[in-house]
Amino acid sequence: MPRSQIVHDNFLRRVPVGDFPAGRSPAPGLTAAAAVAVYRAQVASRALDLQARAMQKAGQGFYTIGSSGHEGMAAVAAALRVEDMAFLHYRDAAFQIARADQVPGQTPIWDMLLSFASSSEDPISGGRHKVLGSKALNIPPQTSTIASHLPKAVGAAYALGLARRRPPEHRSMADDAIVVCSFGDASANHSTAQGAFNTAGWTAYQHIPLPLLFVCEDNGIGISTKTPKGWIEAGFRARPGVKYFKADGLDMYETFAVAKEAADWVRKRRKPAFLHLRTVRLYGHAGADLPTTYMPREEVEAEEANDPLLHSVRLMAEAGAMAPQEALQIYLDTRERVARVAAEAVTRPRLNDAKGVMAALIPPARPCRPTNGPAEEARAAAFGAELRQMAEPQIMSKLINWALTDLMLEHGEIVMMGEDVGRKGGVYGVTQKLQARFGPDRMIDTLLDEQSILGLGIGLAHNGFLPMPEIQFLAYLHNAEDQLRGEAATLPFFSNGQYTNPMVLRIAGLGYQKGFGGHFHNDNSVGVLRDIPGLILAVPSDGAEAVRMLRECVRLAREEQRLVVFLEPIALYPMRDLLADKDGGWMRTYPALGERTELGTVGVHGDGTDLAIVTFGNGVYLSRQAQADLAAEGVSARVIDLRWLTPLPEAAMLEAVKGCARVLVVDECRRTGGGPSEAVVSALTLAGVTGVARLAAEDSFIATGPAYAATMPSREQIVAAAKAALA
Structure with a gap:
């Protein structure tokens, strides 16, 4: 017999005879009416778990990871406010149902059954995934990625304090709100979670407001791997900067009292707390999981005997809130109601088709206040003597710095964060003087943790800020890439566009740094970024293009709520010359305010018809050199700068190569490592373009020292490849 049926039968058998597990007397604080409401939410959650299994067996449902044993989270919801944004563990159906009681007109059972059935009418995901979440209940949806929601919960809590000082245009959270984030004991061990706990403590230790309530639902096991007894308490009772609270999650009265105490402490102190809840896991991990295959039957049965619903019935009886027979009738009526509603939900x-699935990949545009650029007085105060330098050609790093200054003057909701971006002004000086110009709460020096940097950005976006996080080097992104893939990019997808993560992530990267750093500081891998649906990847090639593209990236994030990565070629930051020493051929003047390079466009240099060289980033610089060498030998070439690597500007690229006898695609990324040239060659070929050749980097890491560029295309190799293509 399935364990779910055994637990159900036990409840029906034990309640009428008063066979309840032992426990404490009801703690004060929960009124009779509130206790009954919490119990109803617990019962609804249990009924939904049972129905999910029945739906799966009938081929009508597609998700069976349930909340049974974790029903105590209903009492946590009762202790909080709807205004408190909640990032939930996937076992927290009881929390969402209990919170729905606080908002008129909610239909949580119907909504969740639509989600179980993957109906397109599911109000949170539109049928794309079974997720907890509700816009009306202030619960952004979460996928089951382990612990990946904790860094953004830290960021959202930080955003509450920042919004008090600098209210953004699209602010969505109340001043006195807190953020709650729940997870399991197994997830607490994940590096993502540990980074979030450390960042929360690190922040609070410096007396920076961070009103965040972590809730660890400790059922003692992660699928089949046991959590050592006492491990969670040992790790969190005395953690610096984070206040520890503990409650028995099987006891809804104690859970409510302690959760209320913890929430009040966080709300008043504006500091993070850790609520450690004891729970049990009933039925195994999911529908296909048989706990008796890896746990002794006696242990499984002992957990089942500790059913939190049995505890709730006993406690309500002792408190005089409800008699056991009434509680049993609610259980039976709820089971019948859920089955009846499910019969309708599966018909929706x-x-x-692909169009329907993909409809939420791109978030909707949002109305924004019109802007006319920064005021001249503000610019004069910020730039000082540098205003006079804008008429003279400058290197890329200086021009990006000026662009960031103007953007931050124009848009007060822009906040930058990253390691060394503030006091130091970045490793390469790109953000120099910005902290002095805008203050440390808009130029945030973070701790060294890429997951936390991105989480801070994602969380800030939840409260209306326009985050511009910086990852110091492209190779460092790989420590945290799931924050983009599993959180930022999927949020509009799993919320049907109701929640978004607009941001512009700046990354210094690519290769060609002379003799510095090897593959940790020279990384020519962009495959992971090009692989994320909905993400825009921009790569400038010179300073003026960097300014115009950065302005467009901010517009895309601010107005169209897009997730944008702006990848800045490190080797081109200081580049001055192009063809000869001191020719200044790669320096540019600062583009006039308002000039932008639109998404989907390409840059074209020259009008040669013998050869089109299609490239990006450092490849543009090298190809412009090769273009001059080829011209000296009578070959007329044009260089096409892709600018936007995702989505690839196919239409503009195809138009730009028209009239050319041959096409050479130059890619500084690895030949088989997901570089853009694979897609470029494919697009050209499918469009009927003939005479296409390709030059890409070797499938290798980058070396330190004299061989720093040995594995990537060079000026000489581009010339040779061009001649071979024309032969």
């Missing part, structure tokens, strides 16, 4: 339409 589902997604059935």
